[in-house]
Amino acid sequence: MTAATMPPHKRSRDEEDSLSTTTSTMPPPQKRSKEEEDRLSMLTDDILLSILGRLNSRMVVRTSVLSTRWKHLPWLLPELTIDIKDFLPDPCPEPVEENHIDQAMVSLTKATRSFLANQRRESAILNLDLRLYLINTFMCEIGSLVRDAVDGGLLKDFELAVLDKTDPRDCTDENMLQRAKEMDSFFSTYPSVPHCLTWLSLQNVNFGNLDMHHVLFECCKELKHLSLYQCDTGFWSLFKIDAPSSKLCFLELIKCRFGRLEVACLPKLEKLSWDVWVSEGVPLAFGSVPSLEELELSCGAICDQNAFKLSELLHGTTSIHTLTLDFQGEKLWVLPEMKQLCTAFSKLRELCVRGIFVEFDISWTSAFLVAAPSLEVLQIEVWEHPCDADDDREGSFSERRSPHWEMDFQDSKNLHLKELEFVGFKSLEEQFAFIRSILQRSPNLEKIVLKREEQCDYCDAFDVPSKFPKKDEQDMVAGRIRDGIFSPQIIFDD
Template identity: 55%
Template sequence: VFLNENPKGFIISQQPKEEDRLSMLTDDILLSILARVDVRTAARTSALSTQWRRLPWLLPEISINAKKFLPIPGLNPIEVKDTEEAMASLTKATRSFLGNRHKESSISTLHLKIYLINTFLREVGPLIGAATDSGLLKDLDLTILDEVDALDRSEEDMLQRAQEIDAFFIAYPSVLHFLTKLSLYNVRIDKLDTHHLLFECCKQLKHLCLSRCDTGAHPPFKIDAPNSELRVLELAKSRFERLELLWIQPEMKQLLPAFNKLRKLSVRGIFVEFYLEWTIAFLVAAPCIEMLHIEVWEHTCDLDEKIRRWYPKRRTPRWEMHFDGSKNSLLKELEFIGFRSLRHQFTFIRSILERAPNMQRIVLKGDEQCEYCDALDTPPCPSKFPKDEEQEIVVKRIRDGIFSTQIFFDE
């Protein structure tokens, strides 16, 4: 780039006649660069030159996220007008990439995160439908966002969301045809025609994520889909009286092939009073595991009245597991968060040691900081983590005169 001064005294730049180095790169390299930026940046590159103008539409995979169009990302709470503006921008971007303007488009995989605003869904739905019907779009990852905390959503709100999602899928059935991943937030699942929509209409669904969802006071959430492609079922902070996966019984036989090569396992959010022996089922299914992370839950916020109405009664699982005599010879480290001197926790840790002859290190930690507990006005509960003078007793109780594994305490 050369800088010259024009007659009026302004400095202007002049490009050399030869092509710049970036434009000399091949299309596959330029597409590799574009694949690493967000969709807004990728679209803007089309203004750089004639060569760049067509490149964003040659990407095989794109991600369009309504959160990226918010005026202030990360702001909480988000104003309704901001979500509406974000969806307006998302609709424009979706139309740009999936519309008929670019005949040579190669987009086959779309990751789409949207807010449930009917005004814009009526435009996004037909765009996706047309793209799937034409054979352009073959893989759809759809997330229906909700920024509102579950405790601030009434049952009527969650029911309304379920009805709107139902209406969206019924209005645009093509969306279901190539849906491979679906993530839902704050939805009354029992009011969706879940089984028909997700396991009969969605022939390609492989990953289902339900966050802050529930079934109200109705019967258990049942999934019986032996012919589905479902490979991942992710439940986060959801409230189900019971979840029944009828087609993967018994549990152990299904775990074995799935966890056979697993190296690290993290099991989080176990209620402190639950017996832990059932988690050994994972070790049986994962003979190559090297690190096991267990986190139990006992927080002040769990006593909050809002939460109690969703969890009226705790149940201790009593699964009958018949473990074989094999060992986890590769397991070397156990990290236990939320440790307390409870009988069943000692029993669990010694059971792990019996299965893991090469265990080298056990780390016992107290409860992690919880923003919900901190937000409560009630004084914090005294720590139940072993005090310094109690830790030697804990070590002796775990080792039981048999084991010599190193044990560390981290409050």
């Protein structure tokens, strides 16, 4: 699969920038001269298809009317992305207006009908990526089109993102229950659709009155990527996944209100990402996940959440090589431990500890170096947001207290650590001391990357000057880090 034909959600940022630059240099069809059209038309089909693969579905249809040379090409594309955003006004108002959604869905349905027309297709579609709003009026026709394409052998893999215009904060349980009912009805009416789904993204769906496991893991037998944004089976509910035949590789949870998620069996799962949970204790438990290699946990602990032992959460995992822990500037939700982590950390190669409140001690993170003797890359991010005012936190988050991990690190060494990345670096003595302590424990450390603090859009309004070392200060900072003893490469990334 080339970058040109790859769906946008699978492209890297560099690839997207490259494609944007390439396509932006192409003038609109109505502005091209006859000579330009002729030169393009002389290209071979594979090159023209590569060009079309860089465009959104709306532009592909428009481009196909350039000449008879181009007319058949859209129906030769092996991969299609039909995104509702391409049919909305640009710029689009926020929130999206009802009439804009209806008009966009009319256009999207028309485009889907055109691309899936059997009489025009000259080859099968290897992958269809469809992103739309859940509106019954249109879902019936789209469901029929996809079903017929699957049953006729025209469509192999199907990717579906069901969007919701409602802000999650304004979405009631009644709304979420209704969306679950509509999704279940859609899958039941067109069973061929979930059977060929390989990628599914849902927003604001409450499966409290339905069997969530049946809908997502028994109906969607080919599913490899599942993304759930504010989806659950009810507030503080237990959800257990036991799917030994599942092909799921990537599970993403964002603001899902499970009281606890138990992954009893997902043999193909390679990556799990959970951003914000509501559990009072350990939010996640693993059973059989032999392929799990990447785990991302991100949450700003609220008042009624208790800290837990990371070793308890990781129990049952044996192959994790990349771990991200993001505390989002709030209190730590992990309890002090070191030896208990050794089993789960035995294959760990990359560790990111993010969102450490700026007033917290950071030396406690050295415990992870002891528990992970094969660690090669360590990233530390300090959280300091000017917009993070105490009055915005009152009543929601716990009091922030610096961690106290009283541990004997002795003379432990990490011989594999090659790179340290420090995000939010400032010329503070405690940060110099921390970096030098890492150098002392890691004799093979080759590179230190110092990055400017990461701030949000709200921080920009405060116009607070950065404390990151200026150009004329960087040699002095590097000298203080090396301390005449060490010799790592030091990179300032501002």
